[in-house]
Amino acid sequence: MAAEERNIIVNLIGEILVNLYFAYLVWQMFRAGLATAPDGVQVWARIVIWIIPVGIGAGIILSILARAFAAMVDHDGAVHLDERDRGIQIKGMAVTMVVAALAFVSTLSVLAVGAPALTGLNILFFGFGAAAMIGDLSKLLMYRVFG
Amino acid sequence: MGPVTQKSRIENQIRRLRFEAHEMTQKDLAEAVGVTRQTIMAIEAAKYSPSLDLAFQIARVFGRPIDEVFQFSPKDAG
Numbered sequence: 088m089a090a091e092e093r094n095i096i097v098n099l100i101g102e103i104l105v106n107l108y109f110a111y112l113v114w115q116m117f118r119a120g121l122a123t124a125p126d127g128v129q130v131w132a133r134i135v136i137w138i139i140p141v142g143i144g145a146g147i148i149l150s151i152l153a154r155a156f157a158a159m160v161d162h163d164g165a166v167h168l169d170e171r172d173r174g175i176q177i178k179g180m181a182v183t184m185v186v187a188a189l190a191f192v193s194t195l196s197v198l199a200v201g202a203p204a205l206t207g208l209n210i211l212f213f214g215f216g217a218a219a220m221i222g223d224l225s226k227l228l229m230y231r232v233f234g
Numbered sequence: 235m236g237p238v239t240q241k242s243r244i245e246n247q248i249r250r251l252r253f254e255a256h257e258m259t260q261k262d263l264a265e266a267v268g269v270t271r272q273t274i275m276a277i278e279a280a281k282y283s284p285s286l287d288l289a290f291q292i293a294r295v296f297g298r299p300i301d302e303v304f305q306f307s308p309k310d311a312g
Contacts, residue, residue: 089272169269170285171276230272 090157091172092230097153098146099223105142106216109134113209127205135212175229183222190214244283245305248274251296267291 112134121127168176190211198207252258260278264271267288276282277292284292284304293300 089270091270092272167270169273170288171269171273171282 089172089230091168091175092227093153093157094150095223095226095230097149099220099227101142101146101149102216102220102223105138105145106213106220108141109138109212109216112138122203122205128208131205131208175226178229179222179226182225183218186218186221187215190218243280243307245280245307246277247303247305248278248292251298251303255296263292263295266295 113131116122116127116130116134121130124130191214193214194207194211197210198204248263252260252263260274261271264274267274268291269288273282273284277284289300289304293303296303
């Protein structure tokens with residue numbers, strides 16, 4: 088497994104954990120009836136503002152752990168990106184952008200038909216999360232299937 | 235300009251040339267041209283077509299002209 092593949096898997100695990108944690112917080116928020124409260128959007132925004140550094144921190148910690156583990160089991164040389172890695176990164180980013188754009192259009196669509204703002208914001212947040220994960224999965228697929 | 239329905243495929247003799255170069259390993263070749271071993275594996279398996287720059291670097295490692303290392307073979311898409 089290439090070092091870059093390993094990084095992508097670690098990113099993917101981090102993204103899944105953060106999105107699951109955010110889903111749990113949103114679910115709690117709905118259970119508490121904050122979704123329909125006048126300040127529901129404000130509460131949601133505060134959760135997002137706090138979840139962003141949590142996500143970055145989780146990503147850094149997972150990355151350090153993965154590198155430490157890799158250093159113990161794999162002595163394949165220094166980690167660096169080459170032209171194939173960069174090509175796959177660009178294609179994966181294009182996939183992410185397409186899914187993120189779909190999430191944005193979906194958000195606008197549900198808001199246009201009168202859905203609550205919080206529903207639109209959740210679609211946007213989870214849509215962007217899904218975009219990052221699908222982009223990473225597409226990169227793994229490119230490494231494994233298309234060379 | 236050729237028909238757009240044709241696929242192009244870059245074939246290569248890297249495996250044979252490595253063997254002839256004192257059984258050079260993929261890792262040695264990768265280090266010589268500054269890419270990962272996985273990229274050399276993908277090129278050898280014709281799953282990845284290298285850039286012109288990388289192709290010239292690989293040819294230079296073996297001391298051969300580029301067309302002895304890489305060959306273009308157009309194939310029909312159908």
